[in-house]
Amino acid sequence: NAGVTQTPKFRILKIGQSMTLQCTQDMNHNYMYWYRQDPGMGLKLIYYSVGAGITDKGEVPNGYNVSRSTTEDFPLRLELAAPSQTSVYFCASSYSREGETQYFGPGTRLLVL
Amino acid sequence: DAKTTQPPSMDCAEGRAANLPCNHSTISGNEYVYWYRQIHSQGPQYIIHGLKNNETNEMASLIITEDRKSSTLILPHATLRDTAVYYCIVRPLNAGNMLTFGGGTRLMVKP
Numbered sequence: 161n162a163g164v165t166q167t168p169k170f171r172i173l174k175i176g177q178s179m180t181l182q183c184t185q186d187m188n189h190n191y192m193y194w195y196r197q198d199p200g201m202g203l204k205l206i207y208y209s210v211g212a213g214i215t216d217k218g219e220v221p222n223g224y225n226v227s228r229s230t231t232e233d234f235p236l237r238l239e240l241a242a243p244s245q246t247s248v249y250f251c252a253s254s255y256s257r258e259g260e261t262q263y264f265g266p267g268t269r270l271l272v273l
Numbered sequence: 274d275a276k277t278t279q280p281p282s283m284d285c286a287e288g289r290a291a292n293l294p295c296n297h298s299t300i301s302g303n304e305y306v307y308w309y310r311q312i313h314s315q316g317p318q319y320i321i322h323g324l325k326n327n328e329t330n331e332m333a334s335l336i337i338t339e340d341r342k343s344s345t346l347i348l349p350h351a352t353l354r355d356t357a358v359y360y361c362i363v364r365p366l367n368a369g370n371m372l373t374f375g376g377g378t379r380l381m382v383k384p
Contacts, residue, residue, distance in 0.1 A: 202375050203317065261319035264316025
């Protein structure tokens, strides 16, 4: 299993541009998550999904959108990039809500100038 | 979720045990203690979790005090590769698996 994969690894955006961060997991996990991590800080939850077709907001959802059309994929969309969205983005997945551990991807480093 | 308090940084000599403390004085009865770590530039990695009994796996041991207000993560023989930020997280078992990461403890293992 590849686990959780994320693309791209690094991206520079101009203010106002849009992009989609890709996340795929091959562990047949029901739950998937998007976190952001600002320098020197802990992770903050952006959005999560409990299964295909179901998504919900986390702690910091503003400026982002998600979709979950399949079990494997959970893309994160930035519509109008702002400098405040400069961060490292981590995708994670877990099998169920019953205390299963989360498995994280390697992250996408985003710089908005 | 209960709040956790961890020291911002710790040093440990290579080969020695690393003992990382965590205070969670407001923990409630249905909340578990989880530990994750994040090696530089990588995604967080699960280490261990427990409710009230001490737990051990291939990576570490978790010691939870009888009143459950604090816990200690023990890496029995720290190596340079254990240098990372360690996060102590308290959450209910059925909280939708959402994790709330605080500042963590930056552990530096030195030769």
